[in-house]
Amino acid sequence: MNGAPILTVENLKARFRTKHFGVSREVPAVDDITFSIRRNEIFGLAGESSSGKTTLIKTIAGLVRPPLELVGGRAEFSFLPDAPTLHQASPAAVAKVRWRHLSYIMQASMNVLNPLRRISATFRDFALPHLGGTAGDFERKVTEHLALLRLDPSILDAYPHELSGGMRQRVTIALATICRPDFIIADEPTTALDVIVQKDVLGMIRSIQREMGSSVLFVTHDMAVHAALTDRLGVMYAGCLVEEGATSAVFARPRHPYTRHLIHSLPRIGDDRQRASLAGSPPNLADPPPGCRFHPRCPLAVQRCRQARPAMLEAEPGHRVACHAVEEGRS
């Protein structure tokens, strides 16, 4: 899977700026992030709530609206030769790209599907302008695509409330993939689902991705999902990317103390060892700690960690970590 990158993110910085009663606050939610996603791979983005995952995907997708603003850096898709960054492109150009090249699978399927319209109408609303062709052609395409996802065509006549949560999430996946997009952003698509349904939905995302050869940016806080699904993994903490590498390598040998904690604290059936918890809580991004943002909770922190921010350096080929301890060989 050594393809050319489909998405290149370089030194991306975005912040929220709010102004209340003359007091202006800046929250750097995405702080100097660099990574790339190749063709035909599932890239996982891990991190807890308020670590900047959603802001990062918003910035990548060009959804930069006040109070969010772009400070610097770039996020470029290779399928956009003339207008490389989406937030600079004209609305017409963005409309052309969306769904056809770039699509989304969202967490709340009920918010995607119009409760007053049948599923077939929702398919027409979303996909007909992009696929074109006659109504008959379109219907045939939709039915074929549903068959590919092992969904019964009879769901097209149903209203969203008649389907179970898992089924609705499958329909949104079918919607997101019907135009065979190059790039799919999935934001916590299985968080609201039960374990059995979750496993099916993850299997479905993987098989459709392999079948179409698209790239997926898969965002979830659940490390077990990353282990089961993703090819490469990036871990975010307080707006920064702290570790990135092949998922199997990150799980086999996590280098950043935060990643190590996330992986080692996962309880497992059949393992009776006591799990330690991490002291402290995630920092407030409006007032982040100086130096490495993880240092107040880090067991390996020394003076340097409190002063200087660690750079993202390659620890092993293809495995990058932002940690002074790793750099100095202490970890």
Next chain:
Amino acid sequence: MNPLLELEAVSKTFTRGGLLSRRTVEAVKSVSFRLEDGKPEIFAVIGESGSGKSTLARMILGMHRPSGGRLRFEGKDVAALTAAERPTFMAKVQPIFQNPFEAFNPLKKLDFYLFMTARRFGGAASQDGAEQASDVALRQVGLTLDEIRGRFPHELSGGQLQRVAIARALVSKPRLILADEPVSMVDASLRMSIVNLFGELRDRLGLSIIYITHDLATAYYIADRLIIMRKGEVVEEGPAREVLTHPKHPYSQQLRAAVLTPDALSPPPQPTI
């Protein structure tokens, strides 16, 4: 030994619709189990959404009256409690909810909830007494009243807020805590601290905890016994570790097989293109 909580074939039926279109839904069907007095344990109730686990919790809290069967707490039928007995019962059985951000009113200070519980259920007669009871409860979850006093819910992280919710439940010195999905909204780095806290409360304070969850891994980690529910029925019960290591019922086996673990990294299927 006397049971602390005893459920005997408890069921709950909801009816909806009018005279002609009456439909009944059996949310809980004949569930029986008992928690012994003097033998504190963490009892997990596992099931997917719609399996009736939250309805079961509401019946144990006395919010719903069972349609059939008997539900006794300390030997007394919960459905037949008199108005005078109810506050004592509520002090002894306390809930913890799933989302700490929704459990607290964002416009009220957190200490308000603690003081209120101390006065109503904790037997505190004065402000001083309420403050002292709140501080004792907060210290049991690793916080102090000085950290919480005057703070609003948005000023704390999800993990801290869930600790305050647990402290609030502890103020009235309960004997049984009902925790409905208490860690599903808490960040990964703080989740184990909450789960470990439950273990500490059981060992140190002798509390029994009913831990409702769909997460089999934390149930394996912390629970002593468990029941697995499906469509209102208990399909399997027993010691937590044994049931989860060797599930017998087909549904339990299906649940067990659906658990994603980092060890079970399957090799990715070959790309077709």
